[in-house]
Amino acid sequence: MLKILKYSFYDLMRSRWSYVYFLFYLVLGFVLLFLNNDVSKAVITLMNIIIVLVPLIGTIFGVMYYYNSKEFTELLLAQPIKRSSIFLGQYFGVAGSLTLSLVLGLGIPFVLYGLFKSDVIFNFTLLLITGAFLTLIFTVLAFIIAISNENKIKGFGYAVLTWLFLAVIYDGLFLMSLIIFEEYPLDSLSLGAILFNPIDLARTLILLKLDISALLGYTGAVFKQFFGTNLGLFISMGVLILWTVLPIGWLTFKAKHKDF
Amino acid sequence: MIQVESLYKKFGKNKVLEGLDLHIQNGGIFAILGPNGSGKTTLIKAILGMVLPNKGKISVLGDSIKNKWKYRQEIEYLPQIANFPGNLKVKELITMIKDLRNKPSEESHLITLFGLEPFLDKKLANLSGGTKQKVNIVLTFMFNSPIIILDEPTNGLDPQAVIHLKELIQKEKQKGKTILVTSHIMQFVEEVADNIVYLLEGKIYFKGSIAELMKMTDQVDFEHAIATIANTKTNA
Structure with missing residues (x-):
């Protein structure tokens, strides 16, 4: 699996889009910091962007990569490699390079601005971890949708709809x-509803940590009231995992039972 | 060497293989023939584990291939349509496959044989169909495995390359390898194949040597003999 991961990762690192994504976050980080002039406020603005944008990018990259590397996949399937290794390797290649762009793109401006001297370092780290999780989740959802649909247009449509829905x-x-x-x-209904949507979950997780009641939407308010900060954090992290x-398990199952 | 027992495969409602039995012993060149859509590629892909049969058993080198993957180390496969990741260079592709297979390989004389040196630093997306097929052939023949499967190997090749390919196939046969070939070019089949396996309606309709086939169909010409099988079956 590691060999496939290596090749997929290199392949993506050479593609223009990884750099565009990286530069976007780099510029975003710098602009937010200079406009806000305050690291903790920048973290909140960033959260709102990350929570919508990261899933979208993960979805689109995932679908595009799967369909574009179809030939590569077919070549690999005839080689002595386990099927699950092929798909997991490609998946982690995509998700890994996206996460790297996110972490480096946002990390560099914040570190330059003096993140290590500020007290929001944990909030910022949590933001990056949630971003990484959202990338992992939406890329794997995109892979599942793509592997289930031979038709590119359909696959793309379903993937974007999934993002839009969530x-x-x-x-x-x-x-x-x-x-x-x-x-x-409605307490238990709201709680359940949050757990079933990774984007809501990520938002709640960050807001609970940032501890800013004013920014808690209704969903977050219920969650916080019910769980209290620490337990809520623990549970939402667990559900994100x-x-x-x-x-990922589902993707492996799908990959094992498909004809090529 | 390859054993296929009552293999069934359907795609949706389309039944492609219906209880196919095939036993291929050690060594020799076997041509898998049949009209379009008779399941040649499906059979090959089932042997490679790319297509999963609905029913039936396949064994390669004595072991069942179900849920296995290591046996593919012993098979070289030339796919029908040479589709490669376009943004890789020819050289990089060869290195990658070598890395993935982790086996000794001898690609340099094949590259010279097919005159691929000027293309080594070109991206695969920029190659013509014939050149891609040559790269495909190099990738297939550069390892030393007991089984070689060629799906339409002559696709897009110029006459000189076809001659080289025939020589290569004969050389591999002399090493005692088992070679499966599909082709629509009967002249090519007649020249290289020792045995014919004729697929029709998802089953093996005929298996034997070319001489036996001509005797059975009462034809003196191989191409007509093949056409006769197809006709008798549809008329019957």
């Missing part, structure tokens, strides 16, 4: 359900 529509439905059923006790591990 990033935008889900919250809308959630809020609507809260308004419609406001007379009922589940959100990563289970789809």
Whole structure:
């Protein structure tokens, strides 16, 4: 698997898009820091961007890479390599290079600005960890969608719809359900709803850590009230890991049972 | 060497292989023939583990291949359509496959034989179909494995390259290897193959030497003999 990972990673590192993504975060980091002139405020603004953008990039890169490397995959399938190694290697290659762009792109400006001297270093680290998780989750979802659809256009469409649903529509439905059923006790429903959406989960996780009640949306407020800060942090982290591990397992299963 | 027992495979509603049995002993060149869509490529891909059969058993070198992958170390495969990652250079592709296979290889004389030196530093996306096929052949023949599977090896090759390819195949045969070939060019098949395996409607319709086939069909010409099989079956 490591060999495949190496080749996929090199392949992506040579592609223009990894640099575009890296430069985007680099510029974003610098601009936010100079506009806000405050590291902790910049972290909050960044969170709002990361939570929507990272999943989108993960989804698009994942689908594009899968379809573009179809030939490479077919070449590898005839070689003495385990099937799961081929797909996991490619997946970690994509997710790894995206995470690297994110961490370096945001890390460099913040470190230059004096992150290590400021007290938000843990919040910032948490932000990067959640970003990494979102990359892992949405890239694997994109891979699953791509492997299940031979038709590129369909695969691309489903992938973008999945992102749109989890990033935008889900919250809308959630809020609507809260308004419609406001007379009922909704705590457990809201909690469940958050756990089933990695984007909400990531947002809650960061907000709980940042401890800024004003920025907690309704979803976060319920979560915090119910769990208290530490337990909430622990549970949401655990669920994020589940959100990563289970789809990877599903991808391996799909890869094992597909004809090429 | 390769044993296929009652192999069934369907894609959706399309039944491609219906209880196919095939036993291939050690050594020799076997041509797998059959009309378009008769399941030649599916059979090959099933042997390689790329297509998973619905039913049936395949063994390579005495062991069942189900859920296995190491046996592919013993098989060299030339795919029908030479699709390679376009942003790699020819040289890089060869190095990569060598790295993945982790086996001694002798590619230099093959590169010279097919005149690929000027292309080594070119990206695969910029190569013509024929040149890609030559790269494909180099990748297939550079290792020393007991089984070689060639799916339409002459695709896009110029006459000189076809002659080199035939020589290569004969050389590998003399080393005692088992070679499976599919081709639509009967002249090529007649020249290289020792045995014919004819697939029809998902089963083996005929297996034997070219002489036996001509005797059975009452034809003196190989191409007509093959055409006769196809006709008798559709008329019957």
